[in-house]
Amino acid sequence: MYDFAVVGVGPAGARFARRAAEAGYDVVAFEKGEVGTPLACSGHVSTDIWAYVPEEAKTTLFQNRIYGANFHVGGPNSRDYPFYKNEEVSNVIDRVELDRTLAACARDAGADVRERHTVTNVEERHDGVELTVSAGGDEQTIEAKMVAGCDGPVSRVRRQAGLDEPEEILHGVLAFDEAPDDSDFVDVHLTVPRFFAWRIPRGDAGVEYGLAAPPGAEVNEMFDVLTDAYDVETTHFCSGGIPIGPPERVTTRRVFLLGDAAAQTKPFTGGGILYGMTAADCAVDTIDPDDPATLRDYESAWRSELSQEIAMGHWIRRAYSLPERVQHLGLRSLSGEIGVHMDKPTSFFSREHLTKLLGR
Numbered sequence: 291m292y293d294f295a296v297v298g299v300g301p302a303g304a305r306f307a308r309r310a311a312e313a314g315y316d317v318v319a320f321e322k323g324e325v326g327t328p329l330a331c332s333g334h335v336s337t338d339i340w341a342y343v344p345e346e347a348k349t350t351l352f353q354n355r356i357y358g359a360n361f362h363v364g365g366p367n368s369r370d371y372p373f374y375k376n377e378e379v380s381n382v383i384d385r386v387e388l389d390r391t392l393a394a395c396a397r398d399a400g401a402d403v404r405e406r407h408t409v410t411n412v413e414e415r416h417d418g419v420e421l422t423v424s425a426g427g428d429e430q431t432i433e434a435k436m437v438a439g440c441d442g443p444v445s446r447v448r449r450q451a452g453l454d455e456p457e458e459i460l461h462g463v464l465a466f467d468e469a470p471d472d473s474d475f476v477d478v479h480l481t482v483p484r485f486f487a488w489r490i491p492r493g494d495a496g497v498e499y500g501l502a503a504p505p506g507a508e509v510n511e512m513f514d515v516l517t518d519a520y521d522v523e524t525t526h527f528c529s530g531g532i533p534i535g536p537p538e539r540v541t542t543r544r545v546f547l548l549g550d551a552a553a554q555t556k557p558f559t560g561g562g563i564l565y566g567m568t569a570a571d572c573a574v575d576t577i578d579p580d581d582p583a584t585l586r587d588y589e590s591a592w593r594s595e596l597s598q599e600i601a602m603g604h605w606i607r608r609a610y611s612l613p614e615r616v617q618h619l620g621l622r623s624l625s626g627e628i629g630v631h632m633d634k635p636t637s638f639f640s641r642e643h644l645t646k647l648l649g650r
Contacts, residue, residue: 292316293579295421295434296401297409297447299325302549303393303440305342307401309574317401318432319393320423322408322441326389329531332464332500333385334476334490335563336632337378342567347391354382354493357474361625363617364491365479366520371621372475373628377566384490388563398481412437413546418458420428435579439544440566443531445551451542457535458555460485460560461509464500465517465524471497479516483507484611485560487516499524502532502560532560536600540592547574554596556633557603564633568595581632602635626650 293309296303296319307319333353340348358374374382397403404425411422414437421432439447471491479487479501487501499517503509517524535552540547548554549566556565561594569592574586609620629642637643 291418291435292318292432294318294438295419295432296320296438296440297412297421298439298441298445298549298551299393299396299405300389300403300440300442300549300566301342301392301404301563302554302570302597303438304389304396304403305567306438306440306548306570306573307396307403308392308399309571311399311401313574316558317396317415318434319396319401319403320407320409320421321403321405324405325393325403326386329472329526329528331385331463331563332448332488332490332498332561333383333388333492333500334380334488334498335383335561336380338564338633339381339383339388343388343391346397349360350385351387351391352381353384354472354491355474355494356380356382356476356490359476359478361621362477362479362481363614363621364481365516366477367519369618370477372453372623373625373630374475375628381592382490382495382498384398384495387610393461409441412439412447412543414451414542415562416543430596435544436577436582436585436624438573439545439551440471440549441551443550443553445479447545447642448547451545453540453542453545453547454537455553456533456537457536458504458533460501460502460532460534461507461529462502462532462560463509463513463527465513465528466496466498466499466583467524468496468523469522470494480610480617482512484607485510489520497522509521533562534560539589541589543585545574545584546577552592554592556635558606558635559603559632559635565596565599568592598636599634602638606635 291314299321349400360370490498536553540552554565555562574589631637
């Protein structure tokens with residue numbers, strides 16, 4: 291019997307597997323396909339990402355350096371409102387390679403990471419969890435004291451454990467123009483219902499175009515409008531769900547959720563890489579696989595780290611639906627040099643940012 295079975299080897303699952311293995315636990319982790327594929331997530335991340343990967347990995351992962359964002363109420367020819375820092379705000383990275391790097395870290399730490407293994411059933415018992423795993427046409431049964439559900443926005447583990455769904459799952463799409471672009475600002479367009487569209491320069495890797503919208507919105511049509519406005523042809527079209535709003539509980543007696551499965555994401559951008567890995571660290575620091583009561587400590591720990599940021603993120607997202615005149619007024623009054631951390635919306639009230647605002 292393993293101490294932990296991890297279902298899904300994205301950033302949150304790989305981070306947990308690595309840290310748990312480093313702590314001396316027996317860990318097995320399952321990824322239904324190849325780690326990192328299919329791509330369904332942007333590679334625009336805060337510079338905090340480098341604390342989670344080996345130093346030598348930066349050369350392979352790094353694509354571009356970003357200093358700010360131009361916000362638009364309309365399309366690419368509309369007025370832009372710049373928000374920026376004089377030092378880099380964020381980086382663009384190879385998103386597929388990030389997953390592979392994090393999975394390699396988990397393997398190096400001693401976790402048994404198995405690709406092309408699909409978990410088809412999760413049965414929770416009083417003394418452990420039994421998983422049915424399919425690989426190469428064969429099925430096997432794996433036993434673990436606890437299971438970490440890290441299997442994305444449409445989580446099988448979440449459903450079979452009887453846990454509630456996220457408050458909302460947006461539909462995100464993105465694709466790429468291969469023409470190199472080493473400019474250092476992203477473009478954000480508030481032209482999508484209740485969310486936004488984006489353009490991210492990726493250096494020699496080209497340009498990423500994308501958007502997300504609530505269920506029922508014609509995202510493909512809106513994406514065509516975006517790329518037509520920029521007059522580009524894109525390739526490698528990707529699509530996926532973006533969970534927003536964690537349920538009230540992400541644990542049962544022997545199952546806990548991490549990352550997108552727990553909707554541990556930023557409501558105002560949909561990004562969840564750093565939030566998911568933060569929650570993974572909370573899980574390793576609090577959960578004892580021999581003591582189910584410690585799952586309560588995990589619930590408290592990750593919410594203590596992220597709940598204020600998520601709540602503030604919901605308020606920011608509401609601004610996307612304000613009337614255009616109000617959006618212009620707000621962007622005009624707030625644009626300029628900032629002191630905000632892109633993963634921490636509560637930093638809007640930091641001394642650094644308030645000093646920038648009052649000094650204009």
